Amino acid sequence: MHTSSKIYVAGHRGMVGSAIIRRLKAEGFDNLVLRTRQELDLIDQRAVEDFFAVERPEYVFLAAARVGGIHANNTYPAEFLRNNLAIQTNVIHSAWKNGAKKLLFLGSSCIYPRDCRQPIKEEYLLTSPLEPTNEWYAIAKIAGVKTCQAYRRQYAFDAICAMPTNLYGPNDNFDPQDSHVLPGLIRRFHEAKLRGDEAVAIWGTGQPLREFMHVDDLADAAMLLMRSYSREEIVNVGSGDEVSIAELARLIADAVGFRGRLEFDPSRPDGTPRKRLDISRLEAMGWSARTRLQPGIAGTYAAFLAAQHDPVERTAP
Ligand SMILES: NC(=O)C1=CN([C@@H]2O[C@H](COP(=O)(O)OP(=O)(O)OC[C@H]3O[C@@H](n4cnc5c(N)ncnc54)[C@H](OP(=O)(O)O)[C@@H]3O)[C@@H](O)[C@H]2O)C=CC1
Numbered sequence: 001m002h003t004s005s006k007i008y009v010a011g012h013r014g015m016v017g018s019a020i021i022r023r024l025k026a027e028g029f030d031n032l033v034l035r036t037r038q039e040l041d042l043i044d045q046r047a048v049e050d051f052f053a054v055e056r057p058e059y060v061f062l063a064a065a066r067v068g069g070i071h072a073n074n075t076y077p078a079e080f081l082r083n084n085l086a087i088q089t090n091v092i093h094s095a096w097k098n099g100a101k102k103l104l105f106l107g108s109s110c111i112y113p114r115d116c117r118q119p120i121k122e123e124y125l126l127t128s129p130l131e132p133t134n135e136w137y138a139i140a141k142i143a144g145v146k147t148c149q150a151y152r153r154q155y156a157f158d159a160i161c162a163m164p165t166n167l168y169g170p171n172d173n174f175d176p177q178d179s180h181v182l183p184g185l186i187r188r189f190h191e192a193k194l195r196g197d198e199a200v201a202i203w204g205t206g207q208p209l210r211e212f213m214h215v216d217d218l219a220d221a222a223m224l225l226m227r228s229y230s231r232e233e234i235v236n237v238g239s240g241d242e243v244s245i246a247e248l249a250r251l252i253a254d255a256v257g258f259r260g261r262l263e264f265d266p267s268r269p270d271g272t273p274r275k276r277l278d279i280s281r282l283e284a285m286g287w288s289a290r291t292r293l294q295p296g297i298a299g300t301y302a303a304f305l306a307a308q309h310d311p312v313e314r315t316a317p
């Protein structure tokens, strides 16, 4: 990949896509092809084929997807299955057909079995049943992995797959219902602080463990893989920063300055009990995450506050 290479980042307005764009621009890449969802709906097969036939990008970061937290996954199963199958199938096929040199597909740690041995190695995929709250999304993402592997075997297309752990950072989705836990709780604690509430509700028991990674570290790993990894085996991307949801909630309350009580609501689902990734494969390439959780949360809260004053933030660049 050279700084003049033509690079398409699908989903460049999302959290991951915008982090990859920041990283590419910081490294001097200046031949970026970008389309908003309004300009190019990636579910529309004909539109995607036309776009690739005209633009013929050399490298593709596939960071567009129907994404959300436990509630969104559980509530919109048809969208999580259909949109993700369509987006990834259209993009992978058109990239290959129009001569792309390489494509990076993003899966997720939630594609592994619910009760997986820990830390999770890449080879544990498809060894036992999935977590029911996100099986539709997981099935779609597993199909994405298999699509990349099939195109590599049959057509020698250099499609690679990264499996990130739970991500957070600037430009995240801070929706009160449909977001992931970290941005969701930043908003809930912030609003509770402004109202002077005495307590904040935390979904579930607080006992599940999650590994959190700053999205800039994911962008760093994505660049490394795009530059130097060309195999069909999937690659985990994790940070080792594992905390319980109760511990996470206390860290966020401290960062936001909320001094009231935390009230756990066990009527809401916990989801997977634990999903810590084994990242030996990536470590063997000399990689490790840099941003620790506490400063990462502080920076994300600052980005949330900035976006309150500038509501177009999530839709930039
Ligand atoms: N967030 C996380 O914790 C994790 C994320 N990942 C993976 O990283 C990738 C990016 O996730 P993230 O950045 O968090 O998600 P976001 O929701 O922040 O971004 C997704 C992007 O995809 C775009 N998009 C969705 N549907 C379409 C469509 N039909 N046509 C065109 N664009 C579309 C969205 O556009 P618009 O802004 O218009 O909606 C948005 O820009 C996904 O593949 C996800 O599975 C993996 C592990 C963890």
Ligand SMILES: C[C@H]1O[C@H](OP(=O)(O)OP(=O)(O)OC[C@H]2O[C@@H](n3cnc4c(=O)[nH]c(N)nc43)[C@H](O)[C@@H]2O)[C@@H](O)[C@@H](O)C1=O
Pocket (backbone or CB within 6 Å): 067, 068, 069, 070, 071, 073, 108, 109, 110, 133, 134, 137, 165, 166, 167, 177, 178, 179, 180, 181, 182, 184, 185, 188, 201, 202, 203, 204, 208, 210, 245, 268, 269, 270, 271, 272
């Ligand atoms: C990245 C990964 O993310 C998803 O899986 P998840 O890790 O279960 O996602 P989550 O961030 O929504 O929840 C983590 C934990 O936190 C608890 N929790 C408490 N309070 C809130 C809360 O306010 N919001 C949310 N969302 N969760 C909360 C919640 O009950 C759960 O125990 C996949 O669906 C899939 O999308 C995927 O790929």
